[in-house]
Amino acid sequence: MTTTRQPLVTLEHVDKHFETAGKTNQVLADISFNVRKGEFVSLLGESGCGKSTILNLIGGFERPSSGQVLLDGKAVRNPGRRCVMLFQEYGLLPWRTVLKNVELGLEPLNLSSSTRHERAMAYLQLVGLKKNIRQFPEELSGGMKQRVAIARALAMKPELILMDEPFAALDTFNRYYLQDELLRLQKKEETTIVLVTHDIDEAVYLSDRVMIMKPHPGRISKSIKIDPAKPRDRSHGDFHYYRRTIFEEFKFTQSHEQPDFQI
Numbered sequence: 001m002t003t004t005r006q007p008l009v010t011l012e013h014v015d016k017h018f019e020t021a022g023k024t025n026q027v028l029a030d031i032s033f034n035v036r037k038g039e040f041v042s043l044l045g046e047s048g049c050g051k052s053t054i055l056n057l058i059g060g061f062e063r064p065s066s067g068q069v070l071l072d073g074k075a076v077r078n079p080g081r082r083c084v085m086l087f088q089e090y091g092l093l094p095w096r097t098v099l100k101n102v103e104l105g106l107e108p109l110n111l112s113s114s115t116r117h118e119r120a121m122a123y124l125q126l127v128g129l130k131k132n133i134r135q136f137p138e139e140l141s142g143g144m145k146q147r148v149a150i151a152r153a154l155a156m157k158p159e160l161i162l163m164d165e166p167f168a169a170l171d172t173f174n175r176y177y178l179q180d181e182l183l184r185l186q187k188k189e190e191t192t193i194v195l196v197t198h199d200i201d202e203a204v205y206l207s208d209r210v211m212i213m214k215p216h217p218g219r220i221s222k223s224i225k226i227d228p229a230k231p232r233d234r235s236h237g238d239f240h241y242y243r244r245t246i247f248e249e250f251k252f253t254q255s256h257e258q259p260d261f262q263i
């Protein structure tokens with residue numbers, strides 16, 4: 001969509017290792033890629049190949065062992081307000097209601113309390129939780145908790161959203177609905193999104209580019225540009241072409257075991 005724009009995110013020759021029980025575990029090797037402003041990029045790869053670690057590096061929650069991670073040309077050293085991370089485990093505060101959890105993300109933004117309330121309500125309506133605003137997280141299903149987390153991230157209107165399997169706990173109907181809403185809002189607000197997923201269908205539906213990762217150590221093996229205009233038709237031949245192209249990338253390297261993908 002916005003392929004002529006400047007990079008917002010740049011990874012240059014990033015290596016990452018962790019020291020665990022006296023042993024070095026090299027998780028990422030020589031990762032280099034850009035994400036342009038307004039672009040939607042997915043990271044797709046088997047469990048443990050380092051996808052979440054890449055998000056943590058971009059978000060400033062981890063530092064590279066070597067190489068660098070840049071946001072708008074400046075080295076990322078800490079988490080900042082320009083970027084919101086949507087965690088797998090929702091990150092909701094159990095003692096705050098649904099509404100107060102969404103308002104929480106807006107508290108540092110210096111908005112009036114009425115603006116904060118209105119914005120939180122608008123995004124809760126978007127994710128279909130307007131009737132649940134006074135409930136607490138423990139009273140919600142996993143999918144509902146994730147919808148609260150999505151509403152909170154979107155309400156903050158960040159330049160960059162990092163999403164770690166945000167739709168995995170949702171049923172198909174809610175997943176498709178929220179995927180469409182996410183694309184609509186992303187286009188309107190020109191948000192840049194990096195998504196981690198195991199779901200090939202989801203990656204093809206949402207992304208401008210899919211980065212395929214291979215493990216041990218984690219590296220980018222291929223970058224596939226997804227050309228058809230959005231919203232895409234999941235039943236169209238083009239869509240199946242991209243699904244098949246991506247699936248083939250895994251099929252021949254993992255013949256010893258079943259890939260943990262949804263297709």
Ligand SMILES: Nc1ncnc2c1ncn2[C@@H]1O[C@H](COP(=O)(O)OP(=O)(O)OP(=O)(O)O)[C@@H](O)[C@H]1O
Nearest residue numbers: 018019020027045046047048049050051052053054
């Ligand atoms: N803070 C940490 N300390 C030690 N090891 C870590 C840490 N974070 C991640 N790892 C290791 O790095 C490797 C990659 O983990 P990561 O969560 O990035 O993979 P992933 O591809 O996102 O996996 P999944 O799809 O299962 O979420 C794993 O072996 C994991 O144990």
